[in-house]
Amino acid sequence: IDPTLDLFEEIERLKKEKNAVILAHYYQEPDIQDIADYIGDSLGLSQQAAKTDADIIVFAGVHFMAETAKILSPSKTVLLPDVKAGCSLSDSCPPHLFAKFKEKYPDHLVITYVNCTAELKALSDIVCTSSNAVQIVESLPKDQKIIFGPDKNLGAYVIKKTGRDMVLWNGACMVHEIFSEQRIVKLKERHPNARFIAHPECEDVVLKMADYVGSTTGLLKYTVDNPAKEFIVATESGIIHQMEKANPDKVFIPAPPNNACACNDCPHMKRNTLEKLYLCLKNELPEVTVPMNVIEKARKPIERMLEISE
Ligand code: 13P
Numbered sequence: 384i385d386p387t388l389d390l391f392e393e394i395e396r397l398k399k400e401k402n403a404v405i406l407a408h409y410y411q412e413p414d415i416q417d418i419a420d421y422i423g424d425s426l427g428l429s430q431q432a433a434k435t436d437a438d439i440i441v442f443a444g445v446h447f448m449a450e451t452a453k454i455l456s457p458s459k460t461v462l463l464p465d466v467k468a469g470c471s472l473s474d475s476c477p478p479h480l481f482a483k484f485k486e487k488y489p490d491h492l493v494i495t496y497v498n499c500t501a502e503l504k505a506l507s508d509i510v511c512t513s514s515n516a517v518q519i520v521e522s523l524p525k526d527q528k529i530i531f532g533p534d535k536n537l538g539a540y541v542i543k544k545t546g547r548d549m550v551l552w553n554g555a556c557m558v559h560e561i562f563s564e565q566r567i568v569k570l571k572e573r574h575p576n577a578r579f580i581a582h583p584e585c586e587d588v589v590l591k592m593a594d595y596v597g598s599t600t601g602l603l604k605y606t607v608d609n610p611a612k613e614f615i616v617a618t619e620s621g622i623i624h625q626m627e628k629a630n631p632d633k634v635f636i637p638a639p640p641n642n643a644c645a646c647n648d649c650p651h652m653k654r655n656t657l658e659k660l661y662l663c664l665k666n667e668l669p670e671v672t673v674p675m676n677v678i679e680k681a682r683k684p685i686e687r688m689l690e691i692s693e
């Protein structure tokens with residue numbers, strides 16, 4: 384790339400020329416969030432992908448998110464700036480093993496968290512995100528037997544909230560399991576007026592300490608609505624960019640990980656850069672595709688989720 388090129392200008396120009404839209408998750412680097420047409424959590428991004436009239440969707444997020452956009456808008460070209468941007472949670476649930484697991488519970492309904500492959504969605508009855516998981520489980524009859532996967536922490540949180548018994552797949556997110564209970568306790572002692580907020584992909588020991596638990600959009604909204612001036616944030620650090628923009632007078636402290644050398648960045652999300660985004664829009668590559676037979680099966684559980692979340 385020519386170093387004198389203004390990438391912001393070039394991306395804007397290409398977007399208009401190609402009738403493209405940039406959808407970005409809150410965990411993307413600040414430059415990408417600033418150039419995006421829409422920034423959101425997984426539910427918001429799916430809703431946007433379903434309704435956009437752009438010809439090209441540039442998905443600044445991870446592979447399963449781009450796949451979800453393709454399933455909802457199969458006639459559109461879906462691009463992912465770095466095709467290797469995966470997800471440890473999605474990887475923790477290989478579809479062939481899940482299919483065997485599912486066979487053991489033939490009378491159970493399958494709810495899968497959106498952080499999974501298109502093949503896994505195709506094995507599901509309803510998809511959910513962190514912002515509607517409780518609502519979706521509560522929309523089902525009380526005696527409905529349920530398998531929930533792949534995130535065991537979100538699953539355990541939903542069980543606690545709804546009082547339903549669900550069979551859980553043993554998967555987790557590498558970023559949200561990194562937080563240290565002891566270091567959070569100490570940090571809270573040093574900041575007695577801070578609110579502690581956490582994403583439901585965190586472990587129960589962390590969630591128990593939280594003043595508020597929610598999806599990235601839920602956490603952002605809480606920081607705006609709550610009068611506190613300090614927040615300790617237990618989720619990927621990318622969201623702090625929007626929290627600071629929305630609340631210039633408030634302070635946001637990333638929750639400490641269990642290893643002082645670690646950080647709260649998702650290495651998969653952070654594979655995307657502004658340079659890669661520019662190149663992908665320019666070259667219309669890498670493109671994310673999903674086989675038509677998988678699209679047909681995976682579409683229904685996602686649409687069921689969107690209907691319940693309306
Ligand atoms: P939400 O933004 O939907 O809360 O999801 C968090 C996440 O881990 C995405 O990978």
Ligand code: SF4
Nearest residue numbers: 470471472556558649
């Ligand atoms: Fe996957 Fe966790 Fe990264 Fe989200 S933060 S993309 S769940 S590894």
